[in-house]
Amino acid sequence: MGRTAKKGDNVEIHYIGTVDNGAIFDSCDDESPMLVTLGQQEIFPALEDEIIGMRAGEVKNILIKAENAYGPRLDDNTLVVERSLFPTSKTIEVGQKLTIEFADGEQRIMLAIKVDDEKVTLDGNHPLAGLDLTFALKLARIIT
Structure with missing residues (x-):
């Protein structure tokens, strides 16, 4: 056996x-x-x-x-940022993965889940x- x-x-x-x-x-x-x-x-x-x-x-x-x-999916892992924080030449689309650097130097890959002319909503939850x-x-x- x-x-x-x-x-x-x-x-x-x-x-x-x-x-x-x-x-x-x-x-x-x-x-x-x-x-x-x-x-x-x-x-x-x-x-x-x-x-x-x-x-x-x-x-x-x-x-x-x-x-x-x-x-679980956590709302705390989402972040809404001003579109102006990104270079104007950078195209940002829903579904795009972005590397975000935080004030403490930590970098995270986040997924753009909502994008308009003023705000970008990012999701840092694991897929x-x-x-x-x-x-x-x-x-x-x-x-x-």
Whole structure:
């Protein structure tokens, strides 16, 4: 039967990750497997907990709730700024990713979600925040 995966094991996983509407957000297969050391917080702890106890070759559908993945969408992660803060020569469109530098020197990539002549609304939430994630996952092998 083979042994089961436990914390500290290096494992190779293959998966297809989808959101509620079935859209694929990520995948890795035989050609590009993901190598993970269980217990090292390299993946969501909730996903790691599901892999622990699996055997090599085992397949599982795993639902990770939003709060255990990228968390909820937070209004605090949106920002409305004056259009005049950007160079007039810079075209800004909805859906465009912009690197914003804050007063403390921190830089964040934010998504323009609303643009008009006076204001630009930016969203700093992770694109998958607020979404439950489903992984069709195969534990390909346990590397000892």
